[in-house]
Amino acid sequence: MALFNSSNPTLSEKIFSRSLAQPGEGTMTVRGSMQKFGFLMLLVVAGAAYTWKLYYSFKAPTMMTFMMVGMFGGLALGLVTTFVPRLAKYLASPYALLEGFLLGGLSAVINDKFQAKYPNIIMEAVLLTFGVAFAVFFLYNARIIKATNKFRAVITSSILGIFVFYIIDMVLGFFGIHIPFMQFGDNSMIGIVVNLFIVVIAALSLVLNFDQIETGEQMGAPKYMEWYSAFGLLVTLVWLYLEILRLLSRFSSNRS
Numbered sequence: 001m002a003l004f005n006s007s008n009p010t011l012s013e014k015i016f017s018r019s020l021a022q023p024g025e026g027t028m029t030v031r032g033s034m035q036k037f038g039f040l041m042l043l044v045v046a047g048a049a050y051t052w053k054l055y056y057s058f059k060a061p062t063m064m065t066f067m068m069v070g071m072f073g074g075l076a077l078g079l080v081t082t083f084v085p086r087l088a089k090y091l092a093s094p095y096a097l098l099e100g101f102l103l104g105g106l107s108a109v110i111n112d113k114f115q116a117k118y119p120n121i122i123m124e125a126v127l128l129t130f131g132v133a134f135a136v137f138f139l140y141n142a143r144i145i146k147a148t149n150k151f152r153a154v155i156t157s158s159i160l161g162i163f164v165f166y167i168i169d170m171v172l173g174f175f176g177i178h179i180p181f182m183q184f185g186d187n188s189m190i191g192i193v194v195n196l197f198i199v200v201i202a203a204l205s206l207v208l209n210f211d212q213i214e215t216g217e218q219m220g221a222p223k224y225m226e227w228y229s230a231f232g233l234l235v236t237l238v239w240l241y242l243e244i245l246r247l248l249s250r251f252s253s254n255r256s
Helices: 013-017 030-056 060-083 085-113 121-141 149-174 189-219 225-250
Strands: none
Touching: 030 060, 030 085, 030 189, 030 225, 060 085, 060 225, 085 121, 085 225, 121 189, 121 225, 149 189, 189 225
């Protein structure tokens, strides 16, 4: 899924290097990127609120339709945006809305499933996601964590390995084979350890997002790269939310 394509291919230094602004063309800024990210987040919330409301209005079939459209539509737009950054100005917004449809529907289903044992699972996942994101931003802004070449290599290779693992799990799923520790609610030790590792990598990949957005401004990347940068940051944050939600679901069976 495109939402698992973290800060990674979408914000690679090569893309910024190939996208230097031409004379007379506006250049991207960190502020502009964050403003556009805020707008995309509003679209995600709007889309999520809609499918969430559908589910709890006893319109689950309609919600599932929107959820599937969000999943496959988001995948398509995410891939196109990743490989054609200039289109981010036009595709980032519908991508955010589609991701909202997916996240809202999925969150509603999980919330209902774990209502008895973990009634606040969605709220906690949201708060933890933003809490982790702000913590990483603080550490990066204070230069406690720096995006060195070694750091980039470790995080990028880890993301690639995780992405390959996701693909394997997805392909096996088409044949009715499911890796137990990859399922929501599984509380095995290996599942918790793997999940924690992925959460850490997703969180640290935000450092690459922040660094590459600053690099884009310093390199004089064109204005449309603000949309591309906001899109990349959104992709990472959604990935982080899904993995935190999966991790919390693993602890549900330990609750009375």
